[in-house]
Amino acid sequence: MHIVDGALSNEILAIGAVVGALGVAKGLRDMDYEQMPVTALLASVFFVASYIHLPVGVSSIHLILNGLIGLALGWAAFPALLVALLLQAVFFGFGGFLVLGVNLINIAIPAVLVGLLLRHALAITTQKRQLAMLGALAGGGAVTLTAFMVAGTLALNGDAFLPAAKLAFLSSLPLVVIEAAVTAAAVALIGQVKPELFAVAARTSS
Amino acid sequence: MSAPLEHSGFSWRGQALRHGSSRLDRIEPRARILALASFAFVAVLSQSLSVLVMALLMSISLAVVARLDIKRVWRRILAVDLFILLLLISLPFTTPGEPVFEWRQFSASEEGLIHALQIGLKANAVLLAGLTLLGTLSANQLGTGLAGLRVPEKIVHLMLFSVRYMDVIGRELKKMRRAMRARGFVACTNWHTWRATGYLIGMLFVRSLDRAERVHKAMKCRGFDGRFFLLPTPPWQTRDSYFLGVWLLALAALCLGGLQ
Numbered sequence: 043m044h045i046v047d048g049a050l051s052n053e054i055l056a057i058g059a060v061v062g063a064l065g066v067a068k069g070l071r072d073m074d075y076e077q078m079p080v081t082a083l084l085a086s087v088f089f090v091a092s093y094i095h096l097p098v099g100v101s102s103i104h105l106i107l108n109g110l111i112g113l114a115l116g117w118a119a120f121p122a123l124l125v126a127l128l129l130q131a132v133f134f135g136f137g138g139f140l141v142l143g144v145n146l147i148n149i150a151i152p153a154v155l156v157g158l159l160l161r162h163a164l165a166i167t168t169q170k171r172q173l174a175m176l177g178a179l180a181g182g183g184a185v186t187l188t189a190f191m192v193a194g195t196l197a198l199n200g201d202a203f204l205p206a207a208k209l210a211f212l213s214s215l216p217l218v219v220i221e222a223a224v225t226a227a228a229v230a231l232i233g234q235v236k237p238e239l240f241a242v243a244a245r246t247s248s
Numbered sequence: 249m250s251a252p253l254e255h256s257g258f259s260w261r262g263q264a265l266r267h268g269s270s271r272l273d274r275i276e277p278r279a280r281i282l283a284l285a286s287f288a289f290v291a292v293l294s295q296s297l298s299v300l301v302m303a304l305l306m307s308i309s310l311a312v313v314a315r316l317d318i319k320r321v322w323r324r325i326l327a328v329d330l331f332i333l334l335l336l337i338s339l340p341f342t343t344p345g346e347p348v349f350e351w352r353q354f355s356a357s358e359e360g361l362i363h364a365l366q367i368g369l370k371a372n373a374v375l376l377a378g379l380t381l382l383g384t385l386s387a388n389q390l391g392t393g394l395a396g397l398r399v400p401e402k403i404v405h406l407m408l409f410s411v412r413y414m415d416v417i418g419r420e421l422k423k424m425r426r427a428m429r430a431r432g433f434v435a436c437t438n439w440h441t442w443r444a445t446g447y448l449i450g451m452l453f454v455r456s457l458d459r460a461e462r463v464h465k466a467m468k469c470r471g472f473d474g475r476f477f478l479l480p481t482p483p484w485q486t487r488d489s490y491f492l493g494v495w496l497l498a499l500a501a502l503c504l505g506g507l508q
Binding site: 202223 | 284288292293325327332363368370374375379383402405406410411413421442444449452456464
C-alpha cells in the first residue's frame, strides 16, 4: 500500500501534502493531551500490525487495520498514522519522504470516514453479532477505499500507469476479506471487554 | 520453532538497521533532517538520468561513510524494489513511443523505459539517503531534532509515546504469540486464523490500553501534565554547518549539471 518516492507526478505530491497537512491539523486540534496515550497506542498498533503476516495461498499479506484505527480515533487517525508512516519510512524504508502526504491520505481518509460513519452505531451496542457486523463493515470498507485510492493516485499519473493501478487494486482484494474478518473479531472483542473505548471516542469528537 | 506466521520481521528490533560508529554520528539531528529534505527534493524533482545516477552515487557514498550494515540495508532495499518491480516492468510496455525491443506482440517504448529507470533511481536514492541520515538516529534524537525544527510539539510527543508503546506492544505480542503456539495454532488461509488474529489484536489492544492507563494515572499522581520535557537539543556546532554546507553545495552542483 505504500507508494515509493519518485513514482508520482509533482502535482499529486503537492495535493497529497496539502490535504495531509490539513487533516493532521484538524486531528491535532481534536486531540488533547488526555487522548495522547490512546492515539499513540493505535499508531504503534498500526506499526506492529504491518509485521503480522497472514498466509494467502502460497504468498502472504500483512494487515493495515485502518478501519479499527478510524473507529477508535476519528480525526486523530491523521496524526497517529502520520507518526506511524514517518517511523516506517525512517527506520524501515517503507514508502518515502515526499510521498508521505499521499500515503497518509490514502490510509487516513478511509479511516476517518469509517470512524465518522460507524462509531456512533458502535457506541450504543454491546451485542456481539452487531459489533462483529460493524467491525467487518469498517475493516472491509476502509481497506477497499484505501485500495481504490492507491489505484486512483497511480492512475492519475497518466494512462501508462493504468495497468499497474488495476493490478494493485486486484491484488489487494484478498486483503479486503481478511481485514473485514480480522477487524470484525477485534471489534467484537473490544466492544465486549472494553466498550468504553468506542463510547468515549464517540463522545469526545464528533 | 518457526511457524508459518512467523515472519522474519515479527520483532521490529531485529529489523532495525545496524551501523558501526562513524563520523556521521556526531552530526546533529537537525542538520541531518535538513540534508535529507533537500536531497529528497532534488532527487524527486529532477528528470535527467545522469543527475539521478549521481544522486544515487551520493547516497551510496554517504552510506559507506556512515558504515551501515550492508546485509540489513540490502534486505530493506530488496523489499522496496520487489514492490516497485511491478510498475517498472509494466511501464515500458504501456507508454506510447519509440519501440526499443519487442516481446511477443508487445513492444517496449524508449520513453517508458526511461521513465521506469527514473522511478527506480529516485526511489533507491531517497531510500538509501533516508536510511543513512535518519535511520541511524535513535527515535529520541529524531524527536528532539524535529522539535528543534519547529514541528508541532504534539506530533513530537505523539511520536515519542508511540516509540515507547511499540516496544511494549511488540513484547506483549510476542508473549501472546508464544501462548498461541503452545496451544498448537498454525496460521492458514481460513476463518479460524482470521478470527484468532482479530482476537489477538483486540486483546493486544485491551491489555496495552490497560497498561497505558495505569502508567498514565501513576504519572499524573506524580504531577505529569501531559508533556514530556524534551532534552535540550544539542547545540549547533561548526561541524554541522560544514556538513550541511558541503551537502547543499553538492546538491547545487547536481542541479547545475542537470541544467546543462
